[in-house]
Amino acid sequence: MKAIRRFTVRTVLPDELTALGRLAANLRWAWHAPTRAVFAAVDPRLWEAVGHDPVRLLGEVSPERLRELAGDAGFRARLDEAAADLDRYLDAPLWYQGLADGPAPPPAAIAYFSAEYGLDASLPQYSGGLGILAGDHLKSASDLGVPVIGVGLLYRHGYFSQSLSPEGWQLERYPEIDPRGLPMTRLEDGGRPVAVTVALPDHRVMRAHVWVVRVGRVPLLLLDTYQEDNEPELRGVTGRLYEGGNEQRLRQELLLGVGGLRAVRAYCARTGHPEPEVFHMNEGHAGFLGLERLREYIETAGLDFDEALEATRAGTVFTTHTPVPAGIDRFPRALVERHFSGTAALPGLPVERIMALGAETYPGGDPDVFNMAVMGMRLAQRVNGVSRLHGAVSREMFGGLWPGFDVDEVPITSITNGVHAATWVSEEALEAARSLVADPGEFDTPRGWERVAGTSGEELWRMRRVQRERLVAEARARLRASWLQRGASEAELAWVDGVLDPDVLTIGFARRVPSYKRLTLMLRDPERLTALLRHPERPVQLVIAGKAHPADEGGKRLIQEIVRFSDDPRVRDRIVFLPDYDMALAGALVRGCDVWLNNPLRPLEACGTSGMKSALNGGLNLSVRDGWWDEWFDGSNGWAIPTADGVSDPDRRDDIEAAALYDLIEEQVAPLFYERDEAGLPRRWLEMVRHTLVSLGPKVLATRMVREYVERLYRPAALSSRRLTADGQRGARELAAWKRKVRRAWPGVRIEHVEVSGRGEPPQVGGELVVRATLVLGDVDPADLCVEAALGRVGASDELVDPSYTELSPLEPQDVTWPLVRFAGTVPLDRAGACGYTVRVRPRHPLLAHPAETGLAVVPEPAAGVGSLVLR
């Protein structure tokens, strides 16, 4: 029979074992080894069969076995201890609770919106790094006691699971999930499900139920349109992740943003959870959240659009995650327009104002699209990229939104991603590390990691060997299953038992398959790759995995190329492609591989996190200097694949970079791995592993990342928000009125003339320069602006490089007559060589978060006296 619908019957647990249900209901088991051990003990064979999923385990365990356990005092003691440990974890004061309260307490709650979450392999609600990051963010927030509420969608068919055709072509399957068989409960009110509604055009209404997943201390609200009250077409809105046409995706994003905020309000009202003060949009998909907040301010506080915009921006954080144009979420303008007009309009929000928020108003922008990232940046006072390099690339990419300012001043900062150690590090290594570091706080510093790295070479190498061996066994099992599924018979598969070798240098490569990640770069010269795999003394083996988006034929062709190559009997024992890359496979790979390979087209990898997972497990990174690796590669914690950035012919660039990769493996990586001392240990390799742990350990942790979000973005956002919304939103009204006034008057601001005179000619380092600027301010009040002199090196196209700014003050008394106003100041000459200077005027207000926030600035016309001088 086809077209079956799934449902799950929940087991009734004996009274003595009710704690099992409570443990299963909190996802902390996903990263808490002792809790998993309790579930494993319920029925070890079944635990393996259900893929380490406690809810399925409890659904399938036999009543006899449960009765037996109920009478087993030893088991009950373990269970009680695990339950008590969960209670302690949920109630204990943690890092966040230790933040100084004082006059500026940290936010009471933060709502975190993301289109995908990677929390556990049993919840296929993610496609790749963005979702994994969101999952690690929630788990680390929980571990730190940060009061985050997660918001997302419950995709009934999740992201697809991947298999291969006999020809090596990617096939997709979409198993349906049943929320009742997952660790989540429905948000209800008096026994009835809470329904969130979102209006659509033509009098249609989209309805969703809300599921609550407990991620440790963090509630995650997932909206679900699969319910009878919806017309059939709308039930499928939360069907699949990142699929369907524009309209389907737009409905998903409306539900996530607008419906998501309504779900947060319903959740807080029913549970007493504090209302969020800060709203974090994890990428543009969540951007409509800002519109719903505008509506709330307009309806409930009586603000106008501009005032509501200021109030909303102050408490909003936007994170951009990709510099790849195809990765940026854009909709046809007309489609968005239709979804905010007529019966779908948000009260108080004129559609043309909404359209302006998503307009690409910079050079090269497309007037016919609505850009969700751009809207996110206009709706958030604080914006960040996800690595230092990605921050710089984003400032360049989106700089047009702040036209008066240099790229360096564009208000997009960066917080480098991190990974959740307890999710990604093998249980043995975690336990060993914890036994060496008494105070877990020391993992935040190199000191704790030095203790871990102090493990003997024998022990380190033994642990690496165990993990590699486990990966080999897992790879063989998965490869066999894949070949059976591709139509082979058991009898033909004896060779699979000889695939991979637990003593051979193992290189992993696993990620989504967009073209910039260059899955097949390693195949550039098949002869050379074969020689590396077949090297008589220093062979390498490659384990590869990755999914192509279902609509990406090009990506599927790349997968097929890899599969065809690795099907070849001459190399198939040294290179394998394992289908269905997910969190479970990722875990096995990052634990077992000696080297983690990453070769994107620089600088298109915004951060990348799989290499961080590998590093925490004692793997070494071999990567193009992109994303996080550009920032934290230090010359001896792995290898940097040289890039041919300047080469414009992509084929030639691939040739050069592939050749560099082969050279590195052949000349450095493999010799180091196979160089052994009398005891059979690769001493120098292990030194590099130790150095990796100490130099990267404290940095790559997601707890470091979440703390940065709290300190650098959430807390300042809460302060801004309080300042704007206190006292009947007085600050928001004032800031909006001020921006309107300054914007109107700004075209009247002009720099007429700049003159300088040195003190102690000729100008010398250590001397000073007196700068005098004559301005016309029109209707702008001098108190509303900042006039500053910039001094810096002169770049190739006559621009100032890396300038320093000195504020100028109005002359007292003025020696010119209105409408002229003169400002002056003294600039310290603190650098030698050829310098340039200029003067700039920008608006200033104490409620702005950043000098460039308004995007408005005036510099002199070339003739008005920008100068250069040579300092000695």
Ligand SMILES: *Cc1c(COP(=O)(O)O)cnc(C)c1O
């Ligand atoms: C960590 C992870 C990713 C992200 O890896 P990148 O290095 O950013 O490509 C993607 N998918 C899965 C399943 C992961 O575990």
